[in-house]
Amino acid sequence: MGDEATLGELRGRVAEFVAAREWEGFHHPKDLALAMSVEASELLELFRWRGRQEIERLLPELRERIAEELADVFIFGLSLANAAAIDLSHAILSKMEENEERFPVEKFRGRAYEDSEDSPSERRVS
Numbered sequence: 001m002g003d004e005a006t007l008g009e010l011r012g013r014v015a016e017f018v019a020a021r022e023w024e025g026f027h028h029p030k031d032l033a034l035a036m037s038v039e040a041s042e043l044l045e046l047f048r049w050r051g052r053q054e055i056e057r058l059l060p061e062l063r064e065r066i067a068e069e070l071a072d073v074f075i076f077g078l079s080l081a082n083a084a085a086i087d088l089s090h091a092i093l094s095k096m097e098e099n100e101e102r103f104p105v106e107k108f109r110g111r112a113y114e115d116s117e118d119s120p121s122e123r124r125v126s
């Protein structure tokens, strides 16, 4: 299964995995949110103490471990969506619409911050 799997297929696969093991009782939304955070920390651990250039150099050998931790984050995210009956496609699309309004292209192309006293314009993305 590659990137062509739909969100629904992935959710179904995670739901089957949980149901087959009768883990629904463990997969409370609170615990799934905590699990996502733990997995996100495991992802961060791969980058800890490393500079951007070192990470870019090490990326080929780190890629598989990054993929594993990223998958862990998303698997728990999918399980959280299942446990909380959240339409994840709708949630993502709604959030993207919100982001597109909040960060209009003409104002934010190549920059992560709006010019203001709190957001120095030198913090541009190159």
Ligand SMILES: [Mg+2]
Binding pocket: 039, 042, 068, 069, 072
């Ligand atoms: Mg992990």
